[in-house]
Amino acid sequence: MxxxxxxxxxxxxxxxxxxxxxxxxxxxxxxxxxxxxxYELEADESTISKLMTCKVGLSPEEIVNVISVxxxxxxxxxxxxxxxxxxxxxxxPCGLVALKxxxxxxxxxxxNSVIGFKTVDEITQLTNVDIxxxxxxxxxxxxxxxxxxxxxxxxxxxTKEYINGFQSQAGAVSFIQDxxxxxxxxxxxxxxxxFNDVFTKVRSKAALKLSNRSGIEMYYxxxxxxxxxYCELSDxxxxxxxxxxxxxxxxxxxxxxxxxxxxxxxxxxxxxNKNGNADEKGSGNELGDMLIYSFLEEVLNxxxxxxxxxxxxxxxxxxxxxxxxxxxxxxxKYQLIFGTSSIHDSIYEALDEVFEMLLQIKSGNKDERDxxxxxxxxxxxxxxxxxxxxxxLIPQKGKPKIPMAFGIFVGYSVGxxxxxxxxxxxxxxxxxxxxxxxxxxxxxxxxxxxxxESYSYYLYFLPMNHAEQDKKAIMEExxx
Numbered sequence: 001m002x003x004x005x006x007x008x009x010x011x012x013x014x015x016x017x018x019x020x021x022x023x024x025x026x027x028x029x030x031x032x033x034x035x036x037x038x039y040e041l042e043a044d045e046s047t048i049s050k051l052m053t054c055k056v057g058l059s060p061e062e063i064v065n066v067i068s069v070x071x072x073x074x075x076x077x078x079x080x081x082x083x084x085x086x087x088x089x090x091x092x093p094c095g096l097v098a099l100k101x102x103x104x105x106x107x108x109x110x111x112n113s114v115i116g117f118k119t120v121d122e123i124t125q126l127t128n129v130d131i132x133x134x135x136x137x138x139x140x141x142x143x144x145x146x147x148x149x150x151x152x153x154x155x156x157x158x159t160k161e162y163i164n165g166f167q168s169q170a171g172a173v174s175f176i177q178d179x180x181x182x183x184x185x186x187x188x189x190x191x192x193x194x195f196n197d198v199f200t201k202v203r204s205k206a207a208l209k210l211s212n213r214s215g216i217e218m219y220y221x222x223x224x225x226x227x228x229x230y231c232e233l234s235d236x237x238x239x240x241x242x243x244x245x246x247x248x249x250x251x252x253x254x255x256x257x258x259x260x261x262x263x264x265x266x267x268x269x270x271x272x273n274k275n276g277n278a279d280e281k282g283s284g285n286e287l288g289d290m291l292i293y294s295f296l297e298e299v300l301n302x303x304x305x306x307x308x309x310x311x312x313x314x315x316x317x318x319x320x321x322x323x324x325x326x327x328x329x330x331x332x333k334y335q336l337i338f339g340t341s342s343i344h345d346s347i348y349e350a351l352d353e354v355f356e357m358l359l360q361i362k363s364g365n366k367d368e369r370d371x372x373x374x375x376x377x378x379x380x381x382x383x384x385x386x387x388x389x390x391x392x393l394i395p396q397k398g399k400p401k402i403p404m405a406f407g408i409f410v411g412y413s414v415g416x417x418x419x420x421x422x423x424x425x426x427x428x429x430x431x432x433x434x435x436x437x438x439x440x441x442x443x444x445x446x447x448x449x450x451x452x453e454s455y456s457y458y459l460y461f462l463p464m465n466h467a468e469q470d471k472k473a474i475m476e477e478x479x480x
Contacts (some may be wrong), residue, residue: 001105004151005142015095032078054152080132093170116140189243218461278475284309288341292409315367335405343411405456414463
């Protein structure tokens, strides 16, 4: 047997609610990767038929290339919204066991294979399942890990009777509470940026095993001339700097006054030069300050409340404050994310510095929250946004405050060199995989030893050529 895209679609179809069609499941799965293409495909009966009989593969341009640089959480969010509601919770356990059996029988998959971003064992432990997460990982594999035509013999075997044959094992399957980031009422400040054109996510099975909702991801830049190429990063920072420096209210004021957005980035750069030198600690002019802002908005989907520039000189020790909204078992929850960042040649020195800052943020809990409260009172936001944030952030009597969580950016020197670009790329890929796996136990021990177990952590890593040297050069170029 072979697990391919068509087999995944067919099993989900056989476990869906009455009236759900093959083309709807197929198109919406692909819409989670590329919404425009997926919805156009829903009207293309011929292509769907060929996909579902394993006569053709998925579109390289519209699907394969897109998912290879897609944000996993974004795809998962789409699947939770578009696919999970179509599934029948009574028949789905049989379908999940059937998928496990297909994986077990697939000669292309062994114990060392990765299904999406998880190991084979993690996917086939079908006793307590996050449905959206499981489907998303399977989708990544069936798009990137196997050609759809390979499943031609298997698709004929997948019938209703085949699925029902696993009923005796289905009782062991349960579903955990769905937990996902969802758009907060507060809008993001970065809109239509080219984040995915600049940063590529490292595919890894590594995962944090902490007490609370957490995540760890590594990204990298394009490689050219035997090193990471910073050209696209520099352009990206310039496009973001206005939204990073100014509040939503100030950005709108400048747009209304000058009737264009082009000058906002130039005005923001001038403001940063008044605040201090490039890479000057505490000024908001550090590369890490800008990147933690960007990753929290773009990857975590947590809109900015205040950037480091906006809180410099205040009692807050954080590198920015963001609001995360997520859904857990149908219940809306929020976290107040306090960002911190560090860029060192050594990944471990960077983490040590980050955790020292986290201790300061924890000990200054009241000051950190007061910084937000003051912003709500001094016209940082427009009137409607201020009232909205007050209803979310100011606890009602008898209810707890929104919990604090930590967003962390770490830049470090990758420590790999090779004059051959292709060989360098291969070596860097292997090194990044090792790095992310090696730091996980170190992070867990720091959390435990420093008494920080009661928080959520969202960590983002970026390898660089010569981190301590490059971070200043990149900011000098931006500010000059």
